[in-house]
Amino acid sequence: MAGKRELVISFGEMLIDFVPTVAGVSLAEAPAFVKAPGGAPANVAIAVARLGGAAAFVGKLGDDEFGRMLAGILRDNGVDASAVVFDSGARTALAFVTLRADGEREFMFYRNPSADMLLTAAELNVELIKKAAVFHYGSISLIAEPCRTAHLRAMEIAKGAGALLSYDPNLREALWPSRDEARTKILSIWDQADIVKVSEVELEFLTGIDSVEDNVVMKLWRPTFKLLLVTLGDQGCKYYTKDFRGVVPSYKVQQVDTTGAGDAFVGALLRKIVHDPSSLQDQKKLVEAIKFANACGAITATKKGAIPSLPTEVEVLRLIEKA
Numbered sequence: 001m002a003g004k005r006e007l008v009i010s011f012g013e014m015l016i017d018f019v020p021t022v023a024g025v026s027l028a029e030a031p032a033f034v035k036a037p038g039g040a041p042a043n044v045a046i047a048v049a050r051l052g053g054a055a056a057f058v059g060k061l062g063d064d065e066f067g068r069m070l071a072g073i074l075r076d077n078g079v080d081a082s083a084v085v086f087d088s089g090a091r092t093a094l095a096f097v098t099l100r101a102d103g104e105r106e107f108m109f110y111r112n113p114s115a116d117m118l119l120t121a122a123e124l125n126v127e128l129i130k131k132a133a134v135f136h137y138g139s140i141s142l143i144a145e146p147c148r149t150a151h152l153r154a155m156e157i158a159k160g161a162g163a164l165l166s167y168d169p170n171l172r173e174a175l176w177p178s179r180d181e182a183r184t185k186i187l188s189i190w191d192q193a194d195i196v197k198v199s200e201v202e203l204e205f206l207t208g209i210d211s212v213e214d215n216v217v218m219k220l221w222r223p224t225f226k227l228l229l230v231t232l233g234d235q236g237c238k239y240y241t242k243d244f245r246g247v248v249p250s251y252k253v254q255q256v257d258t259t260g261a262g263d264a265f266v267g268a269l270l271r272k273i274v275h276d277p278s279s280l281q282d283q284k285k286l287v288e289a290i291k292f293a294n295a296c297g298a299i300t301a302t303k304k305g306a307i308p309s310l311p312t313e314v315e316v317l318r319l320i321e322k323a
Contacts, residue, residue: 006274007054008267009083009132009163011154012041012141013116014059014070015093017259019305024101027108036305037073038095039116040138040170043260043306047267047296049078050310053274055267056080056128058154060119060147062092067115073307083125087115099257107174113144120146121153129154130161133274134195136266138170139186155192164226164273167193168266171202179205191222195273197229197266212238214245226280229269229290231262231297237290244283248290251298251323260306261297268296268316295319 017038020030041057048055057079061067063086070092074081093114098106111117119141129135135158141151159165169186176182183206190196198220200212209216217230221240228240236250272279272289279285295316303309 005133005277007056007131008045008048008134008136008270008274009056009058009129009158010041010045011058011135011137011151012039013093013138014039014042014057014061014074015095015111015114015116016066016070017306018094018096020098023099025098026100027096027098027106030098033096037070037307038097038259039093040140040168040263041136042070042074042079043263043310044136044168044267044270045074045079046077046307047264047310048271051268051271051296051313051316053271054080056083056132058083058125058129060085060087060115060123062086062090062115063088064092066092066094077307080128083128085119085123087118090115090118092116097259105259107172109172109175111175116141117144117147119150121150124150124154124157126157129157132158132161132163133277134166134270135159135163136166136168136270138168139182140170140172140175142185142189143175152189155189159192164194164277165192166195166197166266166270168197168262169202169206170262171199171205190220191224194224194226195229195270196220196225196227197231197262197269199231199262200233203230214240227286231265233258234298236294237265239286239290241280241283241286243281246283246287248287248294250294251319253298253302253319255301257304257309258301260309261301263306264300264310265293265297267310269293291320292316295323
């Protein structure tokens with residue numbers, strides 16, 4: 001494990017995605033499904049490790065075959081899973097995910113409640129969390145207690161120990177009781193983050209405005225932020241800091257499955273930031289880090305499944321050199 005200042009810790013959910021064996025059908029039309037490990041925070045941790053970085057995952061899984069399998073996948077991919085706890089009374093979360101013919105993703109979740117929702121503050125591995133250079137999380141862990149309280153406590157511990165807080169809301173409307181509650185809870189911890197990444201869809205959801213113009217993005221800016229990012233899919237990424245802003249174009253690739261591309265982007269960017277924190281104040285360095293992250297996301301979209309598609313540093317550099 002690398003020293004304290006390079007460790008990226010991801011907090012939240014890890015689950016099993018069931019994906020149809022054929023593309024472009026609804027869940028009801030799918031003839032069969034294959035299982036794939038999923039969960040945005042876990043994808044981010046594995047993305048960091050795949051690029052040679054130090055990563056750990058904090059969360060709860062069911063004490064069942066799927067939960068043990070997922071913990072094994074973390075370890076097999078070089079992620080510290082010592083802070084993963086198991087619940088004998090709840091199952092590991094499942095999600096059925098399909099990409100419909102119109103390109104929209106359709107989700108159906110089985111988590112009522114699943115083990116990840118039942119993580120308590122008392123179960124947090126405090127000593128590990130204190131070692132984070134970056135503590136990364138989403139918003140799904142804010143939906144229900146006791147996980148919400150554990151999430152807030154983990155943020156507090158990490159921040160108190162000097163970590164940067166990284167937030168990717170990773171909106172999944174189907175999991176929230178209502179759109180209003182989703183918006184309120186997602187924004188309830190907005191001011192505490194140092195780094196925030198949103199997609200175009202999340203930008204519209206949070207601002208109520210269908211635009212990626214700077215004046216709309218700045219509605220989400222807070223004076224405490226070090227970096228705000230808006231990912232634009234194959235159009236690249238907009239970035240905002242206190243002192244500078246800009247757009248970094250993406251890399252043109254043949255997209256097969258965009259699942260996990262945003263997580264790959266986040267993992268790659270965090271890997272670069274912990275390696276050289278000065279990139280948050282140096283525009284040239286930040287643009288290079290975002291180019292690297294864009295390439296990482298683009299490669300992930302060229303293959304099926306999130307975790308199997310996450311690239312190594314060699315693959316990322318090869319794409320950047322070709323461009």
